[in-house]
Amino acid sequence: LLQPAVSVGNVGQLAVDLVISTLGMTKAGYFYTDCLVPMVGNNPYATAEENSMELSINAEVYSLPSKKLVVLQIRSPFIKNKYRPFCQTLLSWVKSSKCARVVLLSSSHAYQRDDEQLLGTPLRYLLTPDLEKAVGGIMQELNWKEMEKVAAYPGMNDTEKILHIPGGGITKLLFTESCSKGIQMAVLLKFCSEGDNIPDAFALVNYLNEWLQLVQSEVSAVGSTVLDASSQWKIPSSWRLLFGSGLPPALF
Amino acid sequence: MATFFGEVVVAPSRAGVDDEEEAREETPEDREIRRELEKKREIDILWTLKSGASAGSSADEPFACSKFIVAIGRNAAAFLSSFILDSVRWEVVGVVKLWNEWGRTSSTTNVLPTDSFCLFYRLISDPTVLLCQCSCYVAEDQQFQWLEKVFGCMQKEGLQVTVLSTCPLADYKTQESTLTLPSPFLKALKTEEFKEQVCCPLLEQPNIVRDLPAA
Numbered sequence: 001l002l003q004p005a006v007s008v009g010n011v012g013q014l015a016v017d018l019v020i021s022t023l024g025m026t027k028a029g030y031f032y033t034d035c036l037v038p039m040v041g042n043n044p045y046a047t048a049e050e051n052s053m054e055l056s057i058n059a060e061v062y063s064l065p066s067k068k069l070v071v072l073q074i075r076s077p078f079i080k081n082k083y084r085p086f087c088q089t090l091l092s093w094v095k096s097s098k099c100a101r102v103v104l105l106s107s108s109h110a111y112q113r114d115d116e117q118l119l120g121t122p123l124r125y126l127l128t129p130d131l132e133k134a135v136g137g138i139m140q141e142l143n144w145k146e147m148e149k150v151a152a153y154p155g156m157n158d159t160e161k162i163l164h165i166p167g168g169g170i171t172k173l174l175f176t177e178s179c180s181k182g183i184q185m186a187v188l189l190k191f192c193s194e195g196d197n198i199p200d201a202f203a204l205v206n207y208l209n210e211w212l213q214l215v216q217s218e219v220s221a222v223g224s225t226v227l228d229a230s231s232q233w234k235i236p237s238s239w240r241l242l243f244g245s246g247l248p249p250a251l252f
Numbered sequence: 253m254a255t256f257f258g259e260v261v262v263a264p265s266r267a268g269v270d271d272e273e274e275a276r277e278e279t280p281e282d283r284e285i286r287r288e289l290e291k292k293r294e295i296d297i298l299w300t301l302k303s304g305a306s307a308g309s310s311a312d313e314p315f316a317c318s319k320f321i322v323a324i325g326r327n328a329a330a331f332l333s334s335f336i337l338d339s340v341r342w343e344v345v346g347v348v349k350l351w352n353e354w355g356r357t358s359s360t361t362n363v364l365p366t367d368s369f370c371l372f373y374r375l376i377s378d379p380t381v382l383l384c385q386c387s388c389y390v391a392e393d394q395q396f397q398w399l400e401k402v403f404g405c406m407q408k409e410g411l412q413v414t415v416l417s418t419c420p421l422a423d424y425k426t427q428e429s430t431l432t433l434p435s436p437f438l439k440a441l442k443t444e445e446f447k448e449q450v451c452c453p454l455l456e457q458p459n460i461v462r463d464l465p466a467a
Contacts (some may be wrong), residue, residue, distance in 0.1 A: 034396030038467035040441060041460035053454060055443055057466075076462065079392050081286065238457040241425040248429035 001099045002208075003072040005106035005174070008167035009192045012105035014201030015208065016073050020062050021045050021236040022215060025071060031059035033089070035082035039075060044238030067214065070099070078169070087173050091181060101131060101184040103212070104174060105204055109167035110191040114150075121145055122191040123207045126163075126175060131184035135211075142210055147189065165189070198239070205233060292351060295390075295397050297405065298359055299346040299372075317406040318380040320413045324465050327418040329387040333365065337373060342383065346372035348398070352391040382406070386464070395467045412446075417465040425459050 002019065004012030019025075036058045046052035058076040063069065078086065094102055110122070124147040125139060139146070149161035165172045171187060178185035188208055192200040209215060215232045278286070323332045336342075344361045348370035351357075355368040363369040368388035375381040390398050421435050438452035441461060455461070 037392050037462060038395055038464070039460050039462040040466040042441065042455060042457055044457055046457060052457070053442075055441060081393075241427070241458050245424065245426050245430045246428045248431040250431070 001070050001072060001094060001102045003102065003104060004074055005104055005169045005171040006074055006077055007107045007169040007171060007189075008109050009107050009194055009197035009200055011107035011190055011192055011197050011200045011204055013074060014197060015105045015205040016071060017044070017236050017239070018201060018205045018233045019208075019214060020071055020073060022232070022234040023064050023067070023069075025062035025064045025069075027054075028061045028063040028070070030057055030061060031072075033059055033086065035079055035086035035089075036074065037076040037079060041238075045236045047237065068100075069214070083170050083173055087170055087177055091174070091177055091183060094183060095181070101186065102178065103208070104171060104185060104187045105208065106165070106168050106171040106187055106189040107192050107200065107204070108165050108171075108189055110193045112166045113191055114148075117148065117191065123203065124148075124189050124191075126187040126189075128175065128179045128183060128185045130182050131186055134184065135186070138211065147187070196243075198242075202233065293391070293394055294350075295394055295401055296349040296359075297346055297401050298349065299405070300344065300361075314405055314407045316380050317382050317411050318378075320382045320384070320406065320411060321416065322384045322386065322413070323416045324386045325418050326387045328416040329385040330365065331416065332383065332385055336383070337385075341376055342373040343376055344371055345374045345382075348372075348386070348402075350388065350390065350394060350398075352389065352394060354389040354391065357388045390464045392463070395464050398464065399467045415465050417461070419461070423459075 002016065004010075004016045006013065039058050041056055043052050043054040044056055046054075056075075059072065059074050062071045062073065064071075072090075108124075123145070125144050126147050127136065127139070147163070147165070150164045151158045152160040152162045163172055163175070168189065171189065175185060175187055177183075188204065188211075190200055190204045190207070321332075323329045347357070347359055347361050349357055349359050350370070357367075357369050361371060363371065370384070370386040370388055370390075373383040373385070375383070384402070418436075421430050421433065424430055424433070426433065439455040439459070440450045440452050441455050442450055460466075
């Protein structure tokens with residue numbers, strides 16, 4: 001199961017949009033939940049007039065049986081006090097549907113990084129103990145960086161370390177719950193800020209692809225440009241006009 | 253985020269992420285406060301049935317309904333008041349009582365257009381046609397409750413629902429500037445099951461509808 005956390009810059013959700021759009025996934029169902037703000041619109045992955053009329057709501061599930069992949073897309077913010085009920089319902093669904101593993105795409109506030117985190121890659125991963133056993137080795141080979149823990153009481157007692165994901169929404173909650181429930185979960189996140197987060201989404205989805213190989217990677221060189229990295233992903237039609245309507249000509 | 257003056261402030265996230273709240277463990281006092289707040293934010297629907305007697309907060313069994321028209325927001329409610337509703341052909345059958353930070357509704361059915369209210373009307377000549385005027389704002393956490401309580405009272409087979417609502421023109425996303433658009437204009441969203449002709453074009457992506465009309 002691949003899903004986003006509603007997090008800073010909506011990067012996880014944008015990345016999931018790219019996966020659904022590129023792989024041409026079909027809708028399998030939806031979550032009828034009171035935990036997310038309601039929204040509805042027409043098909044965000046429409047490619048032609050014919051398929052543009054299907055309604056789409058705030059939490060939908062897509063599937064691609066050939067890759068044994070199920071994707072949950074979340075399209076609106078959480079309602080106050082509803083993080084925990086949603087996580088609980090989601091994880092019990094993961095268990096009851098016998099889902100093998102969960103990959104959570106997320107992001108964290110770039111401005112909260114410490115001096116060391118400011119250098120090098122802004123991408124991080126986390127694995128629950130159950131998944132660490134299975135794929136820990138792959139992460140080593142890929143040369144990925146694990147998300148660092150921070151001091152629980154900075155300045156006072158530096159020995160006690162905890163996980164802190166500012167701006168990550170339900171990421172930490174889902175991760176800690178999965179650890180305690182024995183669920184195989186991986187979190188892939190990127191440090192970013194609010195703004196035009198499309199490049200962040202591409203970076204995150206390429207990071208995911210290094211591991212899961214969802215699409216053929218055309219990039220062979222190490223220092224690839226954004227242009228090369230983005231050509232293998234299909235941008236959904238709903239990404240048009242992300243920053244508002246056209247400008248009135250009278251403005252000029 | 254660093255501001256122009258070099259101070260670091262917490263930047264509000266567009267994603268609606270609110271870390272500090274969720275990280276804190278709930279004490280029994282917090283739980284009690286939250287429960288009280290939830291009770292205060294509960295929605296009550298009071299139905300006045302045909303016999304004139306008040307049926308309390310919920311009907312005992314779902315009543316037959318073939319068409320349900322819901323007008324959400326002051327503009328849509330005003331449209332119904334001006335063009336559809338009159339005291340001869342329609343009778344009030346229910347009222348929603350709710351409270352939130354934006355306003356409160358009362359259980360009176362005698363309302364002024366400037367009040368915040370949520371009333372249900374029934375067509376006298378065809379009691380299966382129901383109409384709802386909701387000029388009050390239903391908060392995010394109350395929308396699902398409203399939905400369940402209202403639809404829980406009616407039979408859903410063969411039911412046709414029409415939702416009327418308005419959105420600010422500035423929120424509409426289009427290639428050209430919104431200034432050049434002839435306003436006001438109509439757009440629609442329909443489910444697959446709705447087979448009749450829609451009287452206006454469908455809402456194109458990337459535009460969406462949110463809150464109570466979406467619910």
